[in-house]
Amino acid sequence: MNELLVLCAIGIVATSGLGALPFGTRSVTGDRIFAAWFGAGAGLGAVAAGRALAGVPATPISLPWQVPGGELAIALDALSAVFLLQICLVGSLGTVFGLAYWSAREHPESAAQLRVFYGLLVAGIALLLVAKNAVLFLVGWEIMALAAFFAITTDDTDAEVRASGYVYLVATRVGSLFLIATFAVLRSLTGSFSLAITGLSGDTAAGTAIFACGLVGFGMKAGMMPLHVWLPGAHANAPSHVSALMSGVLIKMGIYGLFRITGWFSTVPLAWGLALFALGALSAVLGVAFALGQHDLKRLLAYHSVENIGIIGMGLGIALIGRSLQQPTLVALGFAGSLLHVFNHGLFKSLLFFAAGATIRATHTREIDRLGGLIRQMPRTAVAFLVGAVAISGLPPLNGFVSELFLYLAMFRSQTLDLGAAGLFVALGAPVLALVGALAVACFAKVFGIVFLGLPRAPQPANLRDAPPAMLAPMVVLGLACVAIGVVPSWVGPLLERSLAAWTGEPTSLVGLAPLSTLSWLNALLLASLLVFGFALVSATARKADRQPTWDCGYAAPTPRMQYTASSFADGLVELFSHVLRPERHTALIDGPFPRPSSFSSHVPDLVLDRILTPVAARLARGATWFRWIQRGTVHLYLLYLLVTLILMFVVWR
């Protein structure tokens, strides 16, 4: 039943962009039909996901398929359902946001194309989530990956967009190559392409090969350091609701893949968990450190995705370590923290990208240092961004805190068990997570403080207004979801237990492990008292306060240009991490009694892409020019090459 619902949902969503095509490229009707069509499909998908999470067991469907090794085998369990629910929610909110953000009236050249690929992208994700056959999974995966490429390059008149689309395409090809390797090894092990597998042994060479290839392939999609090269550019240059979809859901497919492949094994070597945990910690710290150095609003948010994927990876690592050492409590806490953070990140990161998109659309710039004081013109967007910022920094009383609490509990719990050296290793996760949390607080104080507070740092457009309702409504929904999970985490406990049972095959209760009910009323108390007392003080003060200029050390005429900027705010922290960040500073020398006008700029290039891959690739390209004489441009010659190669092959492999 559920599976049929999902199939219908996939069909409707995949055709949603096509259905709107007849309405012309400038028609708003097309946009609306697309949103409604898509929403119907996503609604069906969400119902199926909700039923699966409520405990309706999976009833696998299997139909023969002509493709070699392929089989239309689909099943929806509680683990897939979490991801499916997320894609349906964020996907349909994105179409509503897109009504105002990328409407056919404003973008007649690309709106129709974007709608088609948006629908295909979501359908591909839904397909791979329920696929129980490797070929079918790869089909879903490729639809997702390629549709995402076209969605990223929607604004393809911009060279920067094309460049980042190209980097994405290369990265996703490499990732797919590793996935094909993963499934090839799997077939050699099990004899079929079926993915409904349990009980493999991880201690064999084939098991290790599956995990290693999967880690690279799925890690590439997830954007785990150092495989994140495609992520900042693609997220920054895609339309904002596509960025939200990619950052909120698409990169989580890498995490989903890692959940799945580790779920196949009954014995898990300790090294897997340790490796994933270490990679996650690296990703988390470097992700947030690079985010601090950015002054492009969307690039900064993109690096925070790298950070949060790292946090999710740490949780999955702990769960795997728990499985190797037969500690069900560690498995439960690590898994719950990891999966809940997947869902939470989907909520608050989409919220942040929506709010950032609204800001960029109103101000026509992504440069944080050109903005300021937007809370006056865009008060509602500002509140939405603030909710997202508090949530992503992992602060109580919102949802980010709940999932990070699970991870801390796992790390602290591992210290009360006798785990030997692995325990000490996991222990170090706590200060790492604390460092990441504090840096995230600093980074979001920077973004919110510079963009929304203070005074504008550059002239603002004259018609600067708050976002229209179609853009605000999705933010409200996501913000309320962040608050709800933060204030009543006891509701999500049972759902997480079902997903956990789907992953490990044995039910474990979270009730005794995490103080969810205590946290519920504490967070509610905190939120209520902040709102009540805050509102009381604001309303009491606002009436009778005396308004004066800002105190600037006695200086009488402070100007907006004297304010701190994003770069100056983060300078101390960037300096602390300068060994990895290697910030570039461009400054002109000031000398002589009448110095010329001078300027200063600084930026932090990406460590892997800009400092390693691009130079190496350029070298390779230069080396390859030696072989250019082969390319004559005449077909006859190429036919000759083919013939010679064939003859040589016959000679060599006789």
Next chain:
Amino acid sequence: MPVHQVVLHLLCLLTLPPLLVGIIVKVKALFAGRVGAPLLQPYLDLFRLYRKGTVLSRTSTWLFVASPVVAIVTMLLAGLLVPFGYPSAPLAFTGDLVLFAYLLGLARFFTLLAALDTGSAFEGMGAAREATWASLAEPALFLGLLALVRRSGSMSLSTVLDVSLDRGWGESSAVLLLVFVSLFVVFLAENCRIPFDDPNTHLELTMIHEAMVLDHSGPALGLILQGAATKLFVLGALVVHTILPMSRGSSVVGWASFLGAMIGLAVAVGVIESTMARVRMKRVASLLIAACVLAGFGVILTAR
């Protein structure tokens, strides 16, 4: 926890923090050979501020006014998680130590925002410094807590800080001492005391915490000062409980030893402020990393 102990805890949390500030100021005055302000001066200051009107910057918004509320509410809630004179805090549950640390983070986030809300270069400077040093203080705090968790085998502040003479000092005195020193450094950094920040400095350029609240006035400033005093008291309670044996017998002895230890802590802060200079801004990071390292040694020593 009996009801009268909860009431006593709340009374303590609401009334005593300014006294701690008064003691520090008095000790510094005595060191300088002055009589100094009366011990209860901080209370009088708070009363004065609560009755005053407010001057607001034209640049600032509702966030600026709301942030002092966040500062005081989070600190009061954090104060309910730390035991004072009774071996258990009013609120104790598995993982409350994470909530404690993150409540400090929430307060910091809104203080930083309020500073940036004024659009002043000096307040931006203070906010940037605070954000930088706090990022290093946080891992030190968690390393210290980690060592305590490993030592006690529990995940709640009330039991983690339950040091008895025989089981605590007898078995793991080295761990406790390392954690104590590390958390004391964190305590000084988080509360902006010398050697990290000088609460009495007169030059905006050198301020950290004071620079962030330059534009606050009236009741809002009063809330900020009370929030800061509460933070001093609550973090101080955390620090003294790492080495202070808790009294199981009479609650009078427990409260007397706790209050005595808190006064001792305030005197120690006063002595440090009178005898030490601030470290250079560039060296603050090294000091905090040293605190991390000390707590890290504490973690390693608990390896069984």
